[in-house]
Amino acid sequence: MRGPGRWHNSTKWFVLLLLSICGCSGGSEDVRPWKPEDHDNSKAARTVQTSGITKPGDELATLITITWDQNCTSCHGRGGRGDGPQGRMVRAPDLGRPDWQARVTDESIANVIRKGRNKMPSYSSLPDKVVDGLVVRVRSFKR
Numbered sequence: 001m002r003g004p005g006r007w008h009n010s011t012k013w014f015v016l017l018l019l020s021i022c023g024c025s026g027g028s029e030d031v032r033p034w035k036p037e038d039h040d041n042s043k044a045a046r047t048v049q050t051s052g053i054t055k056p057g058d059e060l061a062t063l064i065t066i067t068w069d070q071n072c073t074s075c076h077g078r079g080g081r082g083d084g085p086q087g088r089m090v091r092a093p094d095l096g097r098p099d100w101q102a103r104v105t106d107e108s109i110a111n112v113i114r115k116g117r118n119k120m121p122s123y124s125s126l127p128d129k130v131v132d133g134l135v136v137r138v139r140s141f142k143r
């Protein structure tokens with residue numbers, strides 16, 4: 001009599017303990033508030049992680065594009081033809097001209113970007129990799 005009674009009792013406590021640990025007891029009010037929030041949080045965390053695993057090359061390419069768009073297009077235009085808003089005023093050259101492209105060296109292009117020339121401002125603080133990327137971009141304008 002005593003034995004089975006004790007056993008029954010401890011089973012009951014054990015079940016209650018399990019329920020409280022796993023949080024799946026009948027009290028659904030406890031479960032409801034955090035479930036959607038937790039779902040949203042894990043979604044947000046996944047988004048952050050995804051942007052964190054972009055290839056380093058992608059980030060550099062983005063940086064070069066931003067640098068070109070923000071610092072160079074006002075004179076040179078998006079396609080390097082010298083047709084940016086200020087292009088005519090400063091007489092920005094058309095960077096796609098095949099004759100110029102044929103005779104200029106990469107070193108010379110990088111040098112002008114770093115040191116400037118006449119109305120062309122200097123961009124001495126740009127990292128080497130960005131300058132190299134801008135040279136590649138300038139080369140891409142070749143017709």
Ligand code: HEC
Nearest residue numbers: 071072075090091092093109112117118119120123134138
């Ligand atoms: C304020 C207008 C202006 C801005 C901004 C500007 N440039 Fe220029 N750029 C010029 C002018 C003007 C020249 C012609 C310079 C000369 O030879 O007299 C030039 C020339 C050049 C040349 C040709 C150099 C050569 O060998 O003939 C390259 C390449 C160039 N710019 C790249 C860039 C890049 C890359 C940026 C942005 C980081 C930039 N420019 C920003 C006005 C500008």
